[in-house]
Amino acid sequence: xxxxxxxxxxxxxxxxxxxxxxxxxxxxxxxxxxxxxxxxxxxxxxxxxxxxxxxxxxxxxxxxxxxxxxxxxxxxxxxxxxxxxx
Amino acid sequence: xxxxxxxxxxxxxxxxxxxxxxxxxxxxxxxxxxxxxxxxxxxxxxxxxxxxxxxxxxxxxxxxxxxxxxxxxxxxxxxxxxxxxxxxxxxxxxxxxxxxxxxxxxxxxxxxxxxxxxxxxxxxxxxxxxxxxxxxxxx
Numbered sequence: 001x002x003x004x005x006x007x008x009x010x011x012x013x014x015x016x017x018x019x020x021x022x023x024x025x026x027x028x029x030x031x032x033x034x035x036x037x038x039x040x041x042x043x044x045x046x047x048x049x050x051x052x053x054x055x056x057x058x059x060x061x062x063x064x065x066x067x068x069x070x071x072x073x074x075x076x077x078x079x080x081x082x083x084x085x086x
Numbered sequence: 087x088x089x090x091x092x093x094x095x096x097x098x099x100x101x102x103x104x105x106x107x108x109x110x111x112x113x114x115x116x117x118x119x120x121x122x123x124x125x126x127x128x129x130x131x132x133x134x135x136x137x138x139x140x141x142x143x144x145x146x147x148x149x150x151x152x153x154x155x156x157x158x159x160x161x162x163x164x165x166x167x168x169x170x171x172x173x174x175x176x177x178x179x180x181x182x183x184x185x186x187x188x189x190x191x192x193x194x195x196x197x198x199x200x201x202x203x204x205x206x207x208x209x210x211x212x213x214x215x216x217x218x219x220x221x222x223x224x225x
Contacts, residue, residue: 004092011099015106022109022118030172034119037164038109041126044153045102048133052091052140060137060149067153071160078167082174 005053012049016042033077040070087139094136101129114180115172123165127157 019042023035047063108121134150141147179186 001088001092004095008095008099011103015099015103018106018110022106028115028172028175028177030115030168030175030177031118033168034115034122035109037168038105038122038126041130041157042102042106045098045130045133048137049095051137052095057141057143057146060146060153064149064153064156067156071156071164074164075167078164078171081168081171 002053005049008049009046012042012046016046029081030078033074033081036077037070037074040066040073043070091136091140094132094139098129098132098136101125101132105129114183115177116169117180119165119169119172123161127161130154130157 016039019035019038023032023039026032026035044063044067047059047066051057051059051063102125105122105125108125109118112118112121131154134154138147138150173188
């Protein structure tokens with residue numbers, strides 16, 4: 001089981017790095033917003049892996065909060081891009 | 087049961103890795119967003135199923151179903167809003183993409199003269215002046 005957790009952490013780290021590369025060199029602002037959205041999703045997945053590794057349930061609440069804040073943030077970004085006001 | 091948990095975790099992480107590979111390899115904002123939204127949602131769903139199988143507890147199953155339904159509801163909404171904002175801002179399409187069904191909503195009127203308006207419907211030409219215009223107009 002620890003091998004599976006190590007493999008999952010490695011894959012999630014690589015995907016976080018790739019999303020961060022797109023966040024840095026995305027040619028337009030919506031590209032960066034999409035990369036931030038994916039980073040929030042990967043953060044929730046990392047919280048779930050930590051949850052399974054340490055047998056503690058309460059980290060899932062932190063994952064729920066990260067998911068909520070990520071989606072509200074991306075929707076607010078899209079609204080701002082479209083109307084230029086908040 | 088541990089084997090099922092490990093399998094679902096590997097599947098979910100693979101989908102998330104595919105989402106980020108898609109977000110870095112796709113040539114266009116809209117293709118990037120398609121890859122990110124669909125593969126990301128599926129990957130996080132598999133991870134939450136693994137969490138449910140690992141704990142098998144009432145509270146964890148309830149919270150996991152809550153998070154899964156939240157992702158399945160809110161991810162398409164966020165992707166649609168970002169896509170509409172990008173299209174309104176005229177983020178350039180990929181140069182080989184042919185179909186642009188909402189082109190008449192945002193194309194500048196001065197490009198098509200009056201006499202040519204009837205004959206040039208839907209040629210699918212990638213060297214359309216509208217597309218060239220959209221490619222040149224950076225924000």
